[in-house]
Amino acid sequence: MARNSVKIGIVMLIAWVIPLLGILLAIIGLVIGIASVPSSRQDLARAGVFLNSLGLALSLINLTVTIYFLLSGDFDPYLLLEQLN
Numbered sequence: 388m389a390r391n392s393v394k395i396g397i398v399m400l401i402a403w404v405i406p407l408l409g410i411l412l413a414i415i416g417l418v419i420g421i422a423s424v425p426s427s428r429q430d431l432a433r434a435g436v437f438l439n440s441l442g443l444a445l446s447l448i449n450l451t452v453t454i455y456f457l458l459s460g461d462f463d464p465y466l467l468l469e470q471l472n
Contacts, residue, residue, distance in 0.1 A: 389431035392420035396438025402446075406453065409446030413439045 395416035403409040416439035423432040456462035 388419055388423040389426055389428035389435060392416050392435025393431050396435050399439055399442025403442050406446045406450035409442055413443035413446060
């Protein structure tokens, strides 16, 4: 199980760009990593917990910045579409 946590953590290095997917994967990876800490593969479990914690933090920061820009009016997706046309 520790190896699976590391695999999910590596995927998290890409998935944090999509915040909802990143948060979901991070929670799954953290649960698997924390559950496998008492196993014989403690080093892999700790690496998985670290990677998934980092991915969760990046996903939350990305989500927070996105929500801020959308609510403050600094980013208008319709204006972007108009510029493309």
